[in-house]
Amino acid sequence: MDLYREKYIKLKSAYENSYEFDPFFDFRTELENSSDKEAKYVLVDVYTLMQQYRKAYNLMVSLGMPDNQKTRKNLAVIKDLAQKYGDSFEKKRLSRPRLDGRLKKIPIFKYHPDPFMTGSFYELDKAETCSCCGKPTFIRYKGPFYSLEEPGCLCPDCIANGMAAEKFDGEFQDECSVDEIDNPEGLEELIHKTPGYCGWQQEYWRAHCNDYCAFIGYAGSQELKEMGIMEEVLDDSLWNETAKDNICNNMFNGSGMQGYLFRCLHCGRYLLWADCD
Ligand SMILES: [Zn+2]
Numbered sequence: 335m336d337l338y339r340e341k342y343i344k345l346k347s348a349y350e351n352s353y354e355f356d357p358f359f360d361f362r363t364e365l366e367n368s369s370d371k372e373a374k375y376v377l378v379d380v381y382t383l384m385q386q387y388r389k390a391y392n393l394m395v396s397l398g399m400p401d402n403q404k405t406r407k408n409l410a411v412i413k414d415l416a417q418k419y420g421d422s423f424e425k426k427r428l429s430r431p432r433l434d435g436r437l438k439k440i441p442i443f444k445y446h447p448d449p450f451m452t453g454s455f456y457e458l459d460k461a462e463t464c465s466c467c468g469k470p471t472f473i474r475y476k477g478p479f480y481s482l483e484e485p486g487c488l489c490p491d492c493i494a495n496g497m498a499a500e501k502f503d504g505e506f507q508d509e510c511s512v513d514e515i516d517n518p519e520g521l522e523e524l525i526h527k528t529p530g531y532c533g534w535q536q537e538y539w540r541a542h543c544n545d546y547c548a549f550i551g552y553a554g555s556q557e558l559k560e561m562g563i564m565e566e567v568l569d570d571s572l573w574n575e576t577a578k579d580n581i582c583n584n585m586f587n588g589s590g591m592q593g594y595l596f597r598c599l600h601c602g603r604y605l606l607w608a609d610c611d
C-alpha cells in the first residue's frame with residue numbers, strides 16, 4: 335500500500351482511540367507540499383476529516399477521481415457538505431500553537447496570549463497609521479472596541495499601554511460581561527489593555543483563581559474532545575443539563591453555536607464560554 339495511505343490509516347485509528355488530532359496538522363502540510371499524486375488522494379480524506387469540505391471537493395474535481403460507484407457517491411456527499419458549510423467548520427489547532435515569530439513583534443497580553451492565532455491581530459502588507467499614536471504599523475487590531483468614536487486602525491502598543499482605551503474612552507471587553515471576582519487591577523488590564531475576541535453575541539470573559547483567564551481561541555465540541563478536556567469544561571456550575579447536552583452535540587467551530595476556550599493562568603484549568611447566533 336502507498337506510504338501516505340498507510341500513515342493516514344495509522345493516524346486515523348490513533349485519533350479514533352484517543353482523539354489525538356494534532357498530528358493531522360503536520361500531515362496535511364506534508365501532503366500539500368508533496369507532488370506525489372497518491373498524496374493528493376489522501377489529502378482529500380484529510381481535508382474531509384478536518385472539515386475543509388470546499389477544499390476537499392475542489393481537490394477531488396481537479397484530480398479527476400476514478401469513475402466508479404464509490405467515488406461518485408463520495409463526491410456527491412462532499413459536494414453537498416461543501417455547498418452547505420464550505421470550509422467554515424475547519425478544525426483549528428488549539429492545544430499546541432506553533433511557535434509564531436509574529437508574537438515577538440507585539441507586547442505580551444497575558445489574558446490573550448496569541449492574538450494572531452485567534453485573529454484579533456493581523457499583519458498588513460502596507461503600513462497603516464495608528465489612529466491613536468499616529469505611528470505607522472504593520473499590525474492592526476481586528477476585534478471589539480466599545481467606544482463612541484470609531485478609532486479606525488489601532489496598533490498593538492496602544493492597546494497594551496492603555497493609550498487607545500484612554501484616548502477614545504473605550505473598552506475592549508464589557509466590564510459587566512465577566513465572571514465576578516475581586517480583582518480590580520486585573521479588570522483594568524482586561525478591559526483597557528487587552529485585545530478582545532469576537533463572539534456571536536456580547537463577548538464574555540471567564541475567570542478562575544481570582545484572576546481573569548487567558549483566551550485561548552474558538553472551539554467546537556470536536557476540539558474539546560481532541561484536547562481531552564470536555565469533562566473538565568462541563569464540570570462547571572455555569573452549565574445546566576441542557577447546556578451540557580448542547581455543548582457536546584451541537585457546538586461546532588464556525589457554526590451557529592460557538593465555543594470560546596479559556597485557561598486559568600494559575601491552576602491551568604480550562605473554562606468555556608458558548609453562545610449562539
Ligand atoms: Zn498606536
Ligand SMILES: [Zn+2]
Binds near residue numbers: 542543600602
Ligand atoms: Zn484556576
